[in-house]
Amino acid sequence: MIFRKSALAVYALLILIPLLVVVLTSVKTLQQTFANPLGIPEGGLQFSNYVNIFQEQTMAGYFMNSAVVTLFSVSLTLLFASMVAYGITRLNNWIGNLLFLLFTIGMMVPAQVSMVPLYSLMLDLNLTNSLVGLILVNISSTLPIAVFILTGFMKTLPKELFEASTMDGAGNWKVFTTIVIPLSLPSLSATAIFLFVMHWNDLLYPLLFITDNAYKTLPLALLEFQGQYATNYPMLFTGVIIASAPMVVAYVFLQRFFVAGITAGAVKG
Known part of the structure; x- marks a missing residue:
């Protein structure tokens, strides 16, 4: 039972960590991404990417x-x-x-x-x-x-x-x-x-x-x-x-x- 729960926890982390990286990167600028790829963006979340992707990229x-x-x-x-x-x-x-x-x-x-x-x-x-x-x-x-x-x-x-x-x-x-x-x-x-x-x-x-x-x-x-x-x-x-x-x-x-x-x-x- 413990082995099963541990395996499920590891499997969940393997899915959640890449997903978290994708979400955090989407609210960063390009400079923030290269400066701190895995960290929380400094200066707050940048939701401008979601606006720009529809306005500038059709x-x-x-x-x-x-x-x-x-x-x-x-x-x-x-x-x-x-x-x-x-x-x-x-x-x-x-x-x-x-x-x-x-x-x-x-x-x-x-x-x-x-x-x-x-x-x-x-x-x-x-x-x-x-x-x-x-x-x-x-x-x-x-x-x-x-x-x-x-x-x-x-x-x-x-x-x-x-x-x-x-x-x-x-x-x-x-x-x-x-x-x-x-x-x-x-x-x-x-x-x-x-x-x-x-x-x-x-x-x-x-x-x-x-x-x-x-x-x-x-x-x-x-x-x-x-x-x-x-x-x-x-x-x-x-x-x-x-x-x-x-x-x-x-x-x-x-x-x-x-x-x-x-x-x-x-x-x-």
């Missing part, structure tokens, strides 16, 4: 781009993945198993492998430097994992529900919208948080497809604070905190659904 536009891309990517991925998962569950034959296998194989392909052909395709479609193109790429890249998670949950739903609804005259679409979706809300919420973190923090695809400042997302914009010979750590860490805030808020409000979602399907009902 961070509000980058924030909005990330919000638009993440919102549409998560929503459309959940829509398509839930429909595919329902189809695989209802088929329950070799065709459904083959579809599930294809999506599972899609999880095994690293994003870096498809960078060159994907960029060539997006260039031919004139979708580079476009939020629409970024959304489409995000959907295609995370659809397999979403289908994998939702299919695993929907397979635990009692088949008697589907049979009873069919006998009452309900079609597949009505069964999907009135029975499957409400029962799958915990799993959908957990998947939504997972997708939100992936899309909000994504740097690879914006770095690959976006060069115009007007379409940069927040993770890509944070690279502007890093130079070849110097890095503006106060502004960089301020941006990191701003970028992390939506994820913290989302987890706080959806924590109950997240815990229920990751445990759903553990025991077949």
Whole structure:
């Protein structure tokens, strides 16, 4: 028991100390950061970094781009993945198993492998430097994992529900919208948080497809604070905190659904 508590305390310190350094650095000037990197800033906290990052760095536009891309990517991925998962569950034959296998194989392909052909395709479609193109790429890249998670949950739903609804005259679409979706809300919420973190923090695809400042997302914009010979750590860490805030808020409000979602399907009902 003592060993477990000690291990948890060490683990908590490993997380809290870097977090504290990031927060303290975000309220320092660049001179204070280099003079005393780990200490409390002299002369009081400098919240001007949070004001300057929106006024001078057009961070509000980058924030909005990330919000638009993440919102549409998560929503459309959940829509398509839930429909595919329902189809695989209802088929329950070799065709459904083959579809599930294809999506599972899609999880095994690293994003870096498809960078060159994907960029060539997006260039031919004139979708580079476009939020629409970024959304489409995000959907295609995370659809397999979403289908994998939702299919695993929907397979635990009692088949008697589907049979009873069919006998009452309900079609597949009505069964999907009135029975499957409400029962799958915990799993959908957990998947939504997972997708939100992936899309909000994504740097690879914006770095690959976006060069115009007007379409940069927040993770890509944070690279502007890093130079070849110097890095503006106060502004960089301020941006990191701003970028992390939506994820913290989302987890706080959806924590109950997240815990229920990751445990759903553990025991077949």
